[in-house]
Amino acid sequence: MARGRAHALASAFGLYAELNWLARTRLAHPERWLEGRVFPQRAALLSVPELAALAHLPLDADAPGLRRAGARSVLPPPMVPEPTPGAGVKALGRSDTGARRPVGLAVADVRHHIHLMGATGFGKSTLVAHLVLDDVRHHRGAIVIDPKGDLVTDLLARLPDTCADRLVLIDPDDSHAPPCLNVLDGADIDVVVDNLTGIFRRIFTAFWGPRTDDVMRAACLTLLKHRAHTGQLVTLADVPRLLGEPAYRLRLIPTIKDPVLRGFWAWYESMSEPSRAAVVGPVMNTAPTPNATHGHLTLWLSERSCARRWDDMIRPDAYAHWHDPTTTNADSPVLLPFFLEYDTGSQPLPRVEAKLAGYAAFTTSTNTRPALLIHTRTASRDRALRHRLTQPARDLGLHVATSSADFTTHTPWGPWWTPLHPTAPRTTLTGLTTQWPHLTPATIDPTDADTPLTLPIPPRPPTTPDGR
Incomplete structure (x- = not known):
């Protein structure tokens, strides 16, 4: 041997x-x-x-004469409860040492996390499925996140028909709109606002200060008090509208009776546009902008591509199509065709005005009608351009809107664009199409377009250490 x-x-x-x-x-x-x-x-x-x-230990699990170390089975402690009907205990299984008895976990203890360890095929998913089905049978809420999909498929096959009205399935492969959660829903307005501002404060700690907290809190309180007064639906997407659209504020603020909120909005209206933009910038860049998550650029032609096509008439900095499939005009998705002029402030105003004649000649010769968006570096330049271009644009029949880098810091598609009209409010790219329903795109071959990009945000001038 x-x-x-x-x-x-x-x-x-x-x-x-x-x-x-x-x-x-x-x-x-x-x-x-x-x-x-x-x-x-x-x-x-x-x-x-x-x-x-x-000189290593044998790798073969069946090597003769070798005893491998492993977890020693122990008796369950006496305080581990047994799952009995009505005891509020979730069943885990049976003990495999000593007298076999069922073991469970109290419902309150389950809320403090469970760590299941085991090799593939040892029954981890089966145990999770049993725990979820126990919650369903006892009408407790449960959320299952399954990156593979097998567990969810098994649960859907075993769920009782009585829970159909409580079941919400979110499938990333589903092309339909997913279920939505309105974070402004709640019976106690103050509690809702405190929780919401607290969440934003923790997520955006580096950009969140006392003034930003006050702006967010005042905007949410105004929306919720307006809902309580009128019964209208309000969501977090209404916060940018409230802060950026004077016409929308004019509809809401008169319904507010709270003297503290009325004092806040009186102070807000007394500020200049650049000061207001600096105050609301952090909130605008964190709160969702209406339609911002749904609209996107479907076409982008660079300055060189535009010059190659239309250099004999116009030379814009870009030509693009903004498409919003969630909003329709006359039973068709929203499409905003526009030329983009980035005004650095180096050209005198008469020279900028002279460009309008070229765009008017383009619309006449091509029988198309794109919009013209002019982006400036500062709000003061924006005001000067609007004062200079409003009447010439109206005489030439052009659809022109302006904005400045003081507003379009992170979300240039948001409610920052103002049509050339003395009383026109600021609106989104999608909103411009409702004011200009007769726009038509320029005739181009889409295959020659540049790669679709996000709307460019020009860099701000460098600042000195003292902030100037």
Whole structure:
């Protein structure tokens, strides 16, 4: 038997037959050598990796004479409850040591996380499915997030018909609109606003200060008090409208009776547009802009592409199509075709005005009617352009809107664009199409377009350490 094991052991090292090989050699009287721990005269000097490759524990789980360490089964502590009807205990299984008895976990303890460990096929998903089905049977809420989909498929097949009205399935592959959660819903207005501003404060800690907190709190309180007074639906997407559209504020603020809120809005209206933009900028960049998540650019032609096509008449900085599939005009999705002029302020106003004649000639010769969006660096330049261009644009029949970098910091598609009209409010790119329903795109070959990009945001001028 010993000879057989010695041959088996020597054969195991038969793989090492390369340059630094191991050869089998007959050893006379091995007892003396093994008991004395004496190396043969021609012993091999091994490196650490070679020694680790030779002198490791067997990898075969069925190696004879080897006992592997493992988790020792223990009796469940007496305080571990047994799942009985009406006891509020979720069943986990049965103990496998001692007297077999059911073991469970109190519903209150489940809320403090469970860590399930086991190899593939050991029943982790099955246990999770049983825990979820127990919640369903007892009318408790449950959320299942399954990156693979197998667990959700099994649950859908085993859920009772009585829970159909409580079931919400969110599938990333589903092309329909997902279920929505209105974070402004709630019976207690103050609690809702405190929770919401607290969440925003924790997420955007680096950009959130006392003034931003006051603006967000006042906007949410105004929306909720307006809902309580009129019964109209309000959502978080109404916050940018409230802060950016004077006409929308004019409809809401007269319904507010709270003197503190009325004082806030009186202070807000007294500020200039640049000051107001600096105050509401952090809120505008964190709150969702209406239609901003649904609209996107479907076409973008760079300045070079525009020059290659229309250099004999116009030379805009870009031409683009803004598409919003969620909003329709006359049973068709919203499409805003527009030329973009980025005004750095280096050209005198008469020269900017002279460009309008070229755009008017373009619309006449091509029988198309895109809009013209002019983006300036500062609000003061924006006001000067509006004063200079309003009458010429009206005489030429052009649809022109302006904005400045003081507003379009992170969301240039938001409610920052103002048509050239003395009483026109600021609105989104999608909103411009409702004011200009007869726009038509320029005739181009879409395959020649540049890669679709986001609307570019020009960099602001560098600032000195003192902020100027």
